[in-house]
Amino acid sequence: MADELTTPAELAAGNFIAEFIKEDIAVGGSYEGKTVHTRFPPEPNGYLHIGHAKAICVDFGMAEKFGGICNLRMDDTNPTKEDVEYVDAIKEDIAWLGFRWDDRFYYASDYFDQMYAFAVELIQKGLAYVCELTPEEMRSNRGDLSHPAVSPYRDRPIEESLTLFEKMKNGEIPDGKMTLRAKIDLNSGNFNMRDPVIYRINRLHHHRTGDKWCIYPMYDFAHPLEDALEGITHSLCTLEFEDHRPLYDWVIRNTSVPAVPRQIEFARLGINNTVMSKRKLRQLVEEHHVEGWDDPRMPTLCGLRRRGYTPASIRNFCERIGVAKTNSVVDYGFLEHCLREDLNLNAQRVMTVIHPIRLVITNYPEGQTETFEIENNPNRPEDGTRTITFSRECYIEAEDFIEEKIKGYNRLYPGNEVRLKSAYIVRCTGCKKDENGQVVEVYAEYDPDTRGGDTPDGRKVRGTIHWVDANSAIDAEVRLYDNLFTDPEPDTGDKNFLDYINPESLVILKNCKAEPALAKATGDTRYQFMRLGYFCADKDSTPDRLIFNRSVSLKDGYKKK
Ligand code: ATP
Numbered sequence: 001m002a003d004e005l006t007t008p009a010e011l012a013a014g015n016f017i018a019e020f021i022k023e024d025i026a027v028g029g030s031y032e033g034k035t036v037h038t039r040f041p042p043e044p045n046g047y048l049h050i051g052h053a054k055a056i057c058v059d060f061g062m063a064e065k066f067g068g069i070c071n072l073r074m075d076d077t078n079p080t081k082e083d084v085e086y087v088d089a090i091k092e093d094i095a096w097l098g099f100r101w102d103d104r105f106y107y108a109s110d111y112f113d114q115m116y117a118f119a120v121e122l123i124q125k126g127l128a129y130v131c132e133l134t135p136e137e138m139r140s141n142r143g144d145l146s147h148p149a150v151s152p153y154r155d156r157p158i159e160e161s162l163t164l165f166e167k168m169k170n171g172e173i174p175d176g177k178m179t180l181r182a183k184i185d186l187n188s189g190n191f192n193m194r195d196p197v198i199y200r201i202n203r204l205h206h207h208r209t210g211d212k213w214c215i216y217p218m219y220d221f222a223h224p225l226e227d228a229l230e231g232i233t234h235s236l237c238t239l240e241f242e243d244h245r246p247l248y249d250w251v252i253r254n255t256s257v258p259a260v261p262r263q264i265e266f267a268r269l270g271i272n273n274t275v276m277s278k279r280k281l282r283q284l285v286e287e288h289h290v291e292g293w294d295d296p297r298m299p300t301l302c303g304l305r306r307r308g309y310t311p312a313s314i315r316n317f318c319e320r321i322g323v324a325k326t327n328s329v330v331d332y333g334f335l336e337h338c339l340r341e342d343l344n345l346n347a348q349r350v351m352t353v354i355h356p357i358r359l360v361i362t363n364y365p366e367g368q369t370e371t372f373e374i375e376n377n378p379n380r381p382e383d384g385t386r387t388i389t390f391s392r393e394c395y396i397e398a399e400d401f402i403e404e405k406i407k408g409y410n411r412l413y414p415g416n417e418v419r420l421k422s423a424y425i426v427r428c429t430g431c432k433k434d435e436n437g438q439v440v441e442v443y444a445e446y447d448p449d450t451r452g453g454d455t456p457d458g459r460k461v462r463g464t465i466h467w468v469d470a471n472s473a474i475d476a477e478v479r480l481y482d483n484l485f486t487d488p489e490p491d492t493g494d495k496n497f498l499d500y501i502n503p504e505s506l507v508i509l510k511n512c513k514a515e516p517a518l519a520k521a522t523g524d525t526r527y528q529f530m531r532l533g534y535f536c537a538d539k540d541s542t543p544d545r546l547i548f549n550r551s552v553s554l555k556d557g558y559k560k561k
């Protein structure tokens with residue numbers, strides 16, 4: 001295979017997976033003439049998170065890169081915690097990221113009959129036996145590095161195991177009373193090889209197979225079989241499966257499967273100030289610490305989508321963090337950085353005031369309105385222009401006015417000139433206060449010769465502030481988000497992650513004033529609210545009640561570091 005398959009980003013990140021696949025193709029052997037075929041195997045027991053996005057980008061991305069294909073397979077061998085709701089959500093999220101599985105959508109449970117047959121094959125070959133140790137006994141008999149594991153049932157005759165395994169299947173044996181174990185090596189330094197259990201009895205209803213089965217295959221036995229049955233060439237998974245690879249290969253070698261997939265492991269993605277396990281994410285949802293799986297503070301793909309993340313920003317993030325062999329924690333700021341890069345190019349610019357105070361331009365004629373034509377996106381002239389109005393009163397941010405000058409403050413204070421973005425230069429003349437001393441209105445005079453914001457005499461005006469015409473402003477609710485956890489690593493060591501929930505992770509501002517253009521905002525359009533950040537309409541936003549989520553602020557903390 002030619003080297004141009006490696007992109008510069010991969011070289012930088014050292015994509016060893018691509019290198020391995022290239023070697024396999026070059027060597028031929030069992031890969032001879034094969035199309036690279038990968039799979040993404042989520043367990044449908046929760047929504048996908050940004051860690052899964054990395055695995056999806058690796059699995060689908062590697063296939064794409066080599067002109068191959070990638071299957072989507074629900075890993076539903078464990079009947080306890082599966083839910084149909086999750087299956088649809090998983091498909092939606094992967095499709096949203098832009099990956100396609102076409103008609104290659106599978107359930108691991110579709111292979112239960114074949115898995116059973118492969119287990120029988122192992123027994124017949126003398127490579128598996130029915131064991132009657134209880135789980136506790138098995139634990140106390142597993143030995144240690146200087147002592148082998150022990151099972152008194154290991155040398156049970158093949159015929160006996162065959163009969164007992166069938167009885168297990170037929171529901172004649174109580175739960176937990178017997179297991180089927182692979183006969184490998186009770187002395188192995190790798191405990192996964194010490195005659196691992198490959199089938200257990202578990203009378204649980206399965207969401208697809210119903211009550212047909214009361215025995216279920218263990219992951220380590222099932223997964224290689226699923227891969228082989230689908231003709232997977234490269235089974236890419238996370239590092240915790242590295243110690244299980246000898247068992248994966250053993251299952252492939254000792255059963256009459258139609259293909260020889262190769263397992264390659266890469267590091268899990270961790271991100272700071274959040275948690276990434278489905279169990280913990282589910283706890284956040286079920287205990288109502290967040291609004292749901294798609295709460296914009298969640299690291300789930302549906303949460304990130306609702307927050308305003310784009311598929312491109314997530315794919316770009318995954319490509320740039322690369323794949324490695326050591327687990328590491330990526331700075332949340334880098335994910336935000338990737339989003340900013342995308343939105344900076346593509347978001348429409350608008351003005352919205354989130355802490356409004358009224359500015360009255362006292363020398364502007366009452367009842368008069370004029371218009372300005374401004375570019376929607378200076379980076380993309382093809383996005384056109386829109387009309388905004390200007391009149392005697394507008395809203396500005398309360399923090400853009402102070403009563404007394406302080407050093408370095410270039411916005412409104414009595415006597416100072418400021419540019420109202422794209423409109424006029426105004427000079428502050430004072431303010432009105434209520435009985436509590438609160439500023440309720442700011443006053444200024446405009447310079448009619450500065451239409452568009454330029455000074456004819458070239459005088460310097462340092463501050464530029466955003467504003468919204470009070471005559472045409474519409475009301476909006478704005479939601480600002482911060483890290484869900486105050487601790488960068490809320491779930492390490494003895495910590496209970498729930499103790500570190502950030503009480504300020506959501507700030508709701510109900511009284512915001514927006515340009516009328518935003519009345520038509522839908523979730524698909526991304527906006528830059530001038531000076532405030534990137535925003536999108538929330539899924540609950542309606543023309544009667546506009547709601548905007550801040551996807552990310554403008555300030556890039558990542559570049560600073
Ligand atoms: P969790 O611990 O969040 O429940 P999981 O590994 O049990 O994760 P699965 O549904 O089994 O979740 O994962 C499907 C695939 O996604 C697996 O191949 C798994 O290795 C991969 N994956 C899960 N979490 C991460 C992560 N943080 N980084 C990279 N890949 C991940």
Ligand code: MG
Nearest residue numbers: 042043045075
């Ligand atoms: Mg799992």
